[in-house]
Amino acid sequence: MVTEDAPAAGVTAAEPAKLARALVAENSYLTLATAGGDGIPWACPVWFAARDLDVFVWASKPGARHSRNIEENSRVSLVIFDSSRPPGEGSAFYVEATAELVDESVFADALAIYNARSVERGLGEWDPAQLREPARHRLYRAFALESFVLDDHDERVRVS
Numbered sequence: 001m002v003t004e005d006a007p008a009a010g011v012t013a014a015e016p017a018k019l020a021r022a023l024v025a026e027n028s029y030l031t032l033a034t035a036g037g038d039g040i041p042w043a044c045p046v047w048f049a050a051r052d053l054d055v056f057v058w059a060s061k062p063g064a065r066h067s068r069n070i071e072e073n074s075r076v077s078l079v080i081f082d083s084s085r086p087p088g089e090g091s092a093f094y095v096e097a098t099a100e101l102v103d104e105s106v107f108a109d110a111l112a113i114y115n116a117r118s119v120e121r122g123l124g125e126w127d128p129a130q131l132r133e134p135a136r137h138r139l140y141r142a143f144a145l146e147s148f149v150l151d152d153h154d155e156r157v158r159v160s
Helices: 016-026 065-072 104-120
Strands: 029-035 041-051 055-060 075-081 092-101 138-150 156-158
Touching (some): 016 075, 016 092, 016 138, 029 055, 041 104, 065 092, 075 138
Antiparallel strands (some): 029 041, 055 138, 075 092, 138 156
C-alpha cells in the first residue's frame, strides 16, 4: 500500500510512468475487471506480479467467474490504486489489456515473474506443480494495450 513515505506520494502525473511503477511496486492486489460473452461485467481483486508496466501475472482457479470470462472474452481492465489516501487525493494506475491462461510454452517465464514478486514479498517460491493440472490454480497473464494514471486533478493521463 502506498503511504506518505512511499515513492508514489511525491510523484506527480507529470511523471506518469514513474507514478505507475510506484503504484505497481507498492501494492499487492489489483482489481481485475472482466466480462463474459454475455457482456455482464465482473470485477475481483487478485494478488499480482508484474514485468514492468506491460505484463501482469496472477494465479486463479480456472472455474472462477473471472477466469471463465477471460476464456470467452480476452479483453480486460486492471486498476491498481492507493486506497490509503483520502477521497480526491489518491493515485491510480488503469490498464486496458488482453488476458489469457498461461500455456506450457510460456509457463516458465510467467512463473519467474510470479515467483520474483512472491519472494520479494517474503512469501517464497511457488512450486510449478501448484500451478499446473491437477492443482487448483493456474497462472494467467495480461498484456497492457493502453495505460493511464490518475493525476492530481482527478484526470487520467496516458502512460507512454
